[in-house]
Amino acid sequence: MALLALLNMKTPKLSFFSAHMLIIGLTYKYDISTSESQRSNDHPPAQAFKSKIKEDGFWKKFDWWLMCALVIPVILETLDYTVVATAQPRIAVSVIYIGTSYLLASTVFLPFFASISDIYGLHFGLQLSLLFFLVGSAFSTGAVNMTMLLVGRGIAGIGSAGLLTIVRTIMSDSSSLDTNNIQQSATFFLYALGFCIGPVIGGFLVTASFRWVFAINIPCAVLAMVLCFFLLRKRVKGAKSSEELPGSTKSTTCMTKLALIDWIGTFLFIIGGTLILLALNWGPDDNWKTVRVIVGLVIGVIVFVACILWEVILERKHQASAVAISALHHVQPMLPLELFRSYNICVLHYGSFVSGIVMFVIFYFVAIFMTVVSGLPPDQAGTQLLYFAPGLGGGSLISIQLIKHFRQPIYPIVAGLIVMTVGLGLIQTGMQKNVQGLVNGFMCMTGCGVGLTAGPNVIQVRFLMPDHVAATNALLLFFRTLGGTVGLAQCFTVMNAKVDSYVVEQIRSGAISGSALDALGALYNSGGLDSIQSLEGLPPVSQQIIRDAFRDGVRWSFISLIPWASLAVILSLFLSTIPDPDARGTDHDKEMELPEPDETRKLSYKLEGDEHAVPIQQQNR
Known part of the structure; x- marks a missing residue:
């Protein structure tokens, strides 16, 4: 089996989010409607006018304080991807497990923190996330062996799951379409800032000691906890009331709220998600035949089914009055099943799944194409991914304007999925012709499609399910990561198969001379292509055969993704429109002219x- 040249090469993470720096210069004017109580007919028009001025000023101030409170939590989450990626080659040879433990924890704990934010409030959930991140960074800093380091990375990953979920929920915790629209650009700005300064900090820290890579998170986490306490505590939504949490009581205390958490559902989701994600990561290398892959997939799916069945039991217990299930009366389902009964929510989750496929595959496989096929050094191959950035940022800006004009997120969602589908087809065309400029241009186009769908997906979900904002955001993030994992597993499998078949076809056709055949045989007997140096050590004829084989394999990898994206386009055409509170507020204000x-x-x-x-x-x- 043909192994990959870039499996042990660190992927430049900066390129993905550097596109969001386009948001920095964005000046977007918007009006926020007054609340119904402030627009009451009991108030004189002039007084209503004064109230509106005060409220607008309050919201502008609120947005700036919100940015100040969230900037460090977001930077912490992004720093861990960029700074740690820089230090991994200096920590150990088997660096993949350092990233895997963090990625798994930051994925499977997403719904758990959605439950925490509903039961304890957004501020408590954010502080708990920062605490996990702090403890995990401390463990990693003081690690005396690889086991302790992996445990620390896993704990930090749990904190990262909370940061992802809570920050996105806070940024979409408004009933105004205009506010949600502009806050998506603010989110992009915060993530751009973190992903830009991460590699710079990592470059300095890694020259001293790898421990500083984790230690830098400790003071940042402490400072973030202090800022969030003073700036965010009274500005975000607290825990849901007893009416919003069936089964709870007004006398519920902080400790008794632990009984409201769906611990069994959380445990099943974490176990099932971990097994499936690990099996998908192992599958391409093991050719999907090893025991660990098969057992991981089978048991993971069974546990996931058990998780869904458990959620059904919890849903029905609220409607039942049998004494036998009274002990479950207070438990709040981690995954509200009404989310999966909604066609719109399912389609939006699938759209996030497809976006994850496209993003992850572009990062890895364009880099593989540039390194193996085009022969670029790894650092230059990484810079080619920057062409994805302008498209991503441009798509985000276009989506903001489309929502502002049409008052519906479905238009940029459908447009973005169409652009993504066409872009995948054009990228493989550029790879087939081996024209680097075409690949870069079509990669920018595909990035525009991803940018068009990112913010509108969150807005559409938020207004379709206003009672489950945290849960829907967590599931969007989960399906994005799941999509990326599935996409990588599929594309690595397709590429390996195409590379093998291409080389075998060249051998059977007699196009390979004796010396080149001996070199290829020695390469495969040694375990395959494990580094770019092993490719450069081959004779020129053998090098060209390998490069052509990878060009064909990477091209077919992108072709294999087109059905996923095409299905998303078809399904998105039937999405429902969302209510527009701002439009209703505008009509009401017209009736109250000064x-x-x-x-x-x-x-x-x-x-x-x-x-x-x-x-x-x-x-x-």
Whole structure:
């Protein structure tokens, strides 16, 4: 089996999120509607006007404080991907397990923190996430062996799951379409900032000691906890009320709330998700035939089915009055099953799944193409991924304007999925022709499709399921990572098969000379292509055969993704529209137009207590 040249090469993470730096210069003016209570007909028009001014000022101030409170938690989450990736080659030879333990924990714990945010509130959930991150970083910093390091990375990954879920929920925790729209650009800015400074910090720290790579997170996490306490505690939604959490009571305390958490569902989800993700990671290398792959997939699926069945039991227990299940009366389902009964939510989760496939595959396989096929050094191959950045940022900006104009996220969602599908087909065309410029241009186009769907997906889900914002955000993130894992497993399998078949076909056709055949035989007997150096050590004829084989394999990998994206396009055409609270607020404001300037002046006298002012009732007469 043909192994990959870039399996042990660190993928440049900066390129993905550097596109979001386009958001930095964005100036987007928007109006926020006043609440229904402030728009009551009982208030005089001028007073309503003053209230609106005060509220607008409050919201502008709130957004800036929100950014200040969340900037360090977001940077912490992004630093771990960029800084640690820089240090991994200096820590151990088997660096893949360091990233795997972190990735697994940050994926399977996503729904758990959605439950935490509902039961204990967003601020508590964010502080708990930072605490896990702090403890995990401390373990990694003081690790005396690889086991302790992996445990620390896993604990930090749990904290990362909370940061991902809570930050996204806070950024979509508004009933205004305009506010949600602009806050997506703020989210992109925060992640861009973290992914830009991460490699710079990592470059300095790794020259000193790998422990500093983890130690830098400790003071940052402490500072983030302090800032969130003072800046965020009173500005985000607290725990759900007893009416919103069936089975809870008004006297529920912090400790008794532990009984509300779906511990069994969480355990089953974590075990099932971990087994499936590990099996998908092992599958391409093991050719899907080893015991660990088969057992992992089978047991993982069985555990996931058990998790769903358990959630069904919890859902029905709220409607039943049997004494036998009274002990489960207070447990809140981790995965509300109404999410999976909604066609719209299922399609949006599938769209996030497809976006994850496209993003992960582009990062890995374009780098493989540039390194193995085009012969670029690893650092230059990484810079080619920067062409994905302008498309991603441009797509994000376009989606903001489309939502602002059409008042519906479905338009950029459908457009983005179409662009992604076409982009995948064009990328493989550029690879077939082996024209680097075409690959870069079509990669930028595909990035635009991903950017078009990223923010609108979150907005669409938020307004379709306003009672489960945290759960839907967690599932969007989970399906994005699951999609990326499935996409990589599929593409590595397709590429390996195509590379093997291409080499065998060249041998059978007699196109390979004796010396080149001996070199290829020695390469495969030694375990395959495990580094770019092993490719450069081959004779020129053998090198060209391997490069052509990988060009064909990578091209077919992208072709294999087109059915996934095409299905997403078809399904998205039937998405429902969302309500627009801002539009309703605008209509209401039109009914409450301010009086003429003279009447406004008289009204102000009346409000100030001027006894000579004409009463409002007489003015109306």
